[in-house]
Amino acid sequence: MNIENTQSQMRKGILEFCILSVIRRGEAYPSDIVEEMKAANLNILEGTLYPLLTRLKNAEMLTYRWVESNSGPPRKYFSLTPKGEAFYGELEATWNELANAVHALTKK
Amino acid sequence: MNIENTQSQMRKGILEFCILSVIRRGEAYPSDIVEEMKAANLNILEGTLYPLLTRLKNAEMLTYRWVESNSGPPRKYFSLTPKGEAFYGELEATWNELANAVHALTKK
DNA sequence: TATAGTACTATGCAACACAAAGTACTAATC
DNA sequence: GATTAGTACTTTGTGTTGCATAGTACTATA
Numbered sequence: 001m002n003i004e005n006t007q008s009q010m011r012k013g014i015l016e017f018c019i020l021s022v023i024r025r026g027e028a029y030p031s032d033i034v035e036e037m038k039a040a041n042l043n044i045l046e047g048t049l050y051p052l053l054t055r056l057k058n059a060e061m062l063t064y065r066w067v068e069s070n071s072g073p074p075r076k077y078f079s080l081t082p083k084g085e086a087f088y089g090e091l092e093a094t095w096n097e098l099a100n101a102v103h104a105l106t107k108k
Numbered sequence: 109m110n111i112e113n114t115q116s117q118m119r120k121g122i123l124e125f126c127i128l129s130v131i132r133r134g135e136a137y138p139s140d141i142v143e144e145m146k147a148a149n150l151n152i153l154e155g156t157l158y159p160l161l162t163r164l165k166n167a168e169m170l171t172y173r174w175v176e177s178n179s180g181p182p183r184k185y186f187s188l189t190p191k192g193e194a195f196y197g198e199l200e201a202t203w204n205e206l207a208n209a210v211h212a213l214t215k216k
Numbered sequence: 217t218a219t220a221g222t223a224c225t226a227t228g229c230a231a232c233a234c235a236a237a238g239t240a241c242t243a244a245t246c
Numbered sequence: 247g248a249t250t251a252g253t254a255c256t257t258t259g260t261g262t263t264g265c266a267t268a269g270t271a272c273t274a275t276a
Binding site for chain 4: 117
Binding site: 008 | 262263264265267271272273274
């Protein structure tokens with residue numbers, strides 16, 4: 001029981017929401033996602049990001065296309081499906097409810 | 109990949125923070141904790157609460173005493189140890205950082 | 217050709233919320 | 247007194263995901 005572990009636990013379920021938020025704003029490939037999240041003080045590791053993107057794709061929330069890169073290997077650009085768009089709305093509501101509940105409970 | 113599962117994942121690590129918050133405000137027994145959390149729209153199940161309280165006790169964040177009840181079986185009243193108090197401070201900082209990061213990323 | 221940088225894939229583990237089943241104590245009812 | 251109901255706590259097993267690690271593949275550069 002230490003703070004690093006608890007932080008990791010706290011991130012579960014939330015990273016999914018964050019990733020969809022980044023992609024929802026515009027087609028993005030994994031490094032884009034990493035950069036945007038890092039800019040918001042959310043560091044995500046490839047061991048988490050790639051399987052998560054794969055799960056989201058398999059669940060039909062995301063779709064992707066390969067784009068040749070002019071400075072390295074090809075990149076996988078992801079975008080939201082309509083199903084992913086709807087799911088995003090649910091995630092947003094769920095997160096807001098949770099955050100508000102925690103705020104209400106801990107700030108009294 | 110559905111909203112109920114994601115909600116459950118989102119709660120991981122957070123419930124610990126909430127429980128310590130309730131107990132920090134004053135000695136409490138499990139049903140007290142359930143009621144206070146329910147009032148804040150955070151429902152916690154016994155299968156989660158009791159093992160969590162046990163983990164916190166085993167990690168020396170909590171201590172407890174038995175109190176006879178005048179309307180049923182005895183109750184286990186929990187309170188924070190100094191170590192638990194310090195850990196709470198870390199949890200609060202960690203949660204705030206995470207919540208702020210998510211807000212920054214998703215509300216732009 | 218070998219190396220470096222970039223991009224992506226696969227696998228195994230630890231931890232916790234959830235679900236369910238069970239034990240124990242006390243008061244009320246028969 | 248025996249049984250039932252309500253309250254309180256304990257135990258166990260499962261599924262999921264972030265983390266950690268190792269690996270493959272593509273392109274540019276030396």
